[in-house]
Amino acid sequence: MTEIAFFFERYEIGEEAFWKMCTDAILDYQQEVNLDQERCEAFDLFGEDINIEQMTKRRLFGDGQLYFARVENPLLTARRRVECEPIS
Structure with a gap:
């Protein structure tokens, strides 16, 4: 993450610019390889929310548990x- x-x-x-670049790349790829809707939904890249690991907590507690x-x-x-x- 630091890098x-x-x-x-x-x-x-x-x-914001980073996530836009990621989104553009994903949408372009999905169109380019003509992925069907079911296949796209299987990975749910654009789901409402996501789980992120709290790595600092794991290091602080040192118990090996994932947070x-x-x-x-x-x-x-x-x-x-x-x-x-707008479409240009």
Whole structure:
């Protein structure tokens, strides 16, 4: 994660721009390979929310247990923005 943060900082890429690039790449790929709806939904990349691992908690507690938090999916947020963009 640190390397990604350094990359963003170095090239002045905001988080919103990053997720938009990811969303564009996913949607382009899905169209390019002509994935059917069922196949796309199987991976649910644009689901409402996602689980993220709380790695700091695991390191602090040192008990080997996995800790997760449920958060809003940034890919879905970016997709909604992409869908609202005017077509150029």
